[in-house]
Amino acid sequence: MEIPKQYTPLGTEDKWYKRWMDSGCFKSQPDNREPFTIVIPPPNVTGVLHMGHMLNNTIQDVLIRRARMQGKNACWVPGTDHASIATEAKVVNKLRSEGIEKSSLTREQFLDHAWQWKEKHGGIILDQLKKLGASCDWDRTKFTMDPDMSEAVIDVFIDLHKKGLVYRGVRMINWDPSAQTALSDEEVIFKETPSKLYYIKYFIEDSSESITIATTRPETILGDTAICVHPEDERYAHLVGKNVFVPLVNRAIPIIADEYVDREFGTGALKVTPAHDVNDYMLGIKFNLPVIDVIASNGTMSNAAQLYIGQDRFAVRKQIVKDLETSNNLVKSEDIINKVGHSERTDSVIEPRLSLQWFVKMGEMAKPALDAVNNGSVKLHPAKFVNTYKHWMENVKDWCISRQLWWGQQIPAWYDGQGDFVVAKTEQEAIAAFSEKGKSFSTGQLKQDEDVLDTWFSSWLWPISVFDPQFVNKPKSEWNEDLRYYYPTHDLVTAPEILFFWVARMIMAGIEYTGEVPFSNVYLTGIVRDKLGRKMSKSLGNSPDPIDLIHKYGADGVRMGMLLTSPAGNDLPFDESLCEQGRNFNNKIWNAFRLLSGWEVADIEQPESSKQAIHWFGERLKEEVKNVEELFQKYRISEALMGLYKLTWDDFCAWYLEAIKPAYQQPIDRKTLNETKAYFEELLKLLHPFTPFITEEIWHFLSERTPGSYLMMDAQPKVSSFDSQVIQEFEQVRNVVAAVRNFRNEKGISPKETLDLICGSRTQQNLLPFTAVLEKLGNLSPLNYVSEKPQGSFQLMVGNDEFFLPANETMDLEAEKEKLEKELTYTRGFLDSVLKKLQNERFMANAKKEVVDSEKQKESDAIQKIQALENQLMLLNEMN
């Protein structure tokens, strides 16, 4: 069979994914093994895979595959999120493109469309994850609006309401006029926006005086109900208590004084519009000011504005400035940059708006969630996010959970039409609840709350509800088997952007409903950026299509590309060359496989060099197994990968295979081949979590496998002790080989020409264990040892070992001398610094014994080296 020189992932990856699926490799059921659980951060149901997902899910798959191979019962639960506002916006747009306005539809009609949209587009993203190799238990796929998942959300709402943690109230909330819904504080993004600050004169009642205020939002003056100045501001002291007229409408409003006002800003006088600004609202409450709501929910002026009714707020802003100029109220305007809140989803400018909404009290729930992170029950990786988390949890505000949308869980509150309501799961229960209050209603008389719940109000239950949606108010003994077995989950992998939206709230819900934190480790990924440092996004068009990348480099190549340079919490500056590097690596493994599959086996004696190489690589492999284990425990996944990359490419391919490689068309001895295959298999196991497809492919080629057995189900190499001395000794041999090769390079000696390397006598024992390897890889004749430098030879110092190589007649004495002198100067300086320490009483008194000992060793090493160098230099001088 001819094996191609280049590995082609294309058909191979689909083949293995299908076989894994068909064999049920991804499935998990509770059993007596230790569980290892990850729940996927559910992507938006109608979303498309982007680079952020690629990074995130690659990491999850690495963790879950490794755990599975460590004998744990690994369960990765996939699913999607209904993403109420994002999905509803998409459906609205789609309908609009068909000439249908949402407002012309009933709730039921709209939801029909939304579900159709979900059926059509939902699941695309999950299929894309399969291309990546994600080993999710697909039988467990959940959707946050599955009937049972939604029921859990409603149960929690009702329960929290009962506990007094959910309440309804009038608050200043963030209003998105284009989506026509309230948003939580977290969904508002403040952007620096060039604006104009308008100075507007208000005339004072019964006076010829006026007072000038500064505002960026002149359209709201129609809702002004006061002017506020600082109580100690002498400029205005005499005006406090008087009335002024609101321009254009000539309504009289008072001048009040409060310390909130910043005397330095603008004119030091502030217009107060309680309906349209959070601070003004607070002032309004304090001074008992009326609230005039001049902007309607769709962003146009309301009837209460009296003027410009029905016109858009931004058009009115322009118009009112003109009109104020005409009416002689406009003093001036200046350009400023201010921060304007935008909707995360629709990007429209947020309108602070007073409205009746539902909230979750955060204070009590935040405390244990904060403790959980402080005491390490939940570990954040990297730990720097602990500070951010703390800060947020200590200053958390109540969470506005009602959304004026249709796509989502409708709030289970029932209104009697006379200002009273009850919270109940069904209309029947609501009627019953009212009757307890002495009010009697029959079916159809109550009206359910029109609003739905914030998406995060369902996803905060995700780690619980994916296993048992009927967990509310049940003791652990009544949980179903899945929840008891898989919960709490082990790792959560997500973006820092949703640390507060989601992670913090899951911790709260977990503690509230299970008494346990929902996961023990949170791996926070960075943001995937382009070469210019911009976040990859659809709107910028700077993101490659992940599926294209997979076609080009293979899923294995892309997975490596995602992980090669992305320590936890660090942004990933993505470049396709990373995937190329991954692909190249896979090709390297492929060719290692080609090499050993091409050998003919014979029952011949095992060469000494092979014995030595096997000995060394065995230790080196054990060292790396330990290293990888430690790195995983610290969630330093890219470093673990890099360790294996070097182990495979450098140690295994470049050194080990070269050392055991038989001469051209010569057979290999059976023992060496078997050892080599065993080592290769260990490497494949270690690499499998990172590059599952190619490793599975080669593993099956490497030996006969019993049907139905897979590398992905095999066991990871176990950590064991190793002999670090052997590794060090081999390292020195490597350095000697490199020095010889460099010598050849410099002197233009072909690698094919065998050289006579002569060792200084004291180096003999250092090299002894690996002499055969040294001779083979350096292409050297059998080593000789001497105590004196042979005439007319080059000297090589490798560490403290001294070597000589025969010189041809064109030896450049001056260059050699220069090199030696350079090294001599360095070594003398080094010795000086060592001596300085050893002669320093305070060093000798304070430093640890190991440090002192190592310094003494350094001293004697350096002295010997200097002697050797001086000796050399002397000989060279004699030759002159």
Next chain:
RNA sequence: GGGAGUUUAGCUCAGCUGGUUCAGAGCAUCUGCCUUACAAGCAGAGGGUCACUGGUUCGAACCCAGUAACUCCCACCA
């Protein structure tokens, strides 16, 4: 406005409780090689005042203070 973080080779990053055999890795670069596993490769090499300034110490990339630049988070400045 408050808080956190970062600054080490051209790029992306390691450097744990201070000890000059710790200044590292990968990629990129340069040189030489189409050597019968792999040019998606092989062999070698070069490259850094560890942001800056002071301090502590026998000794500082590492500890302290200040400066500068950048990043992120939170916040109601009209």
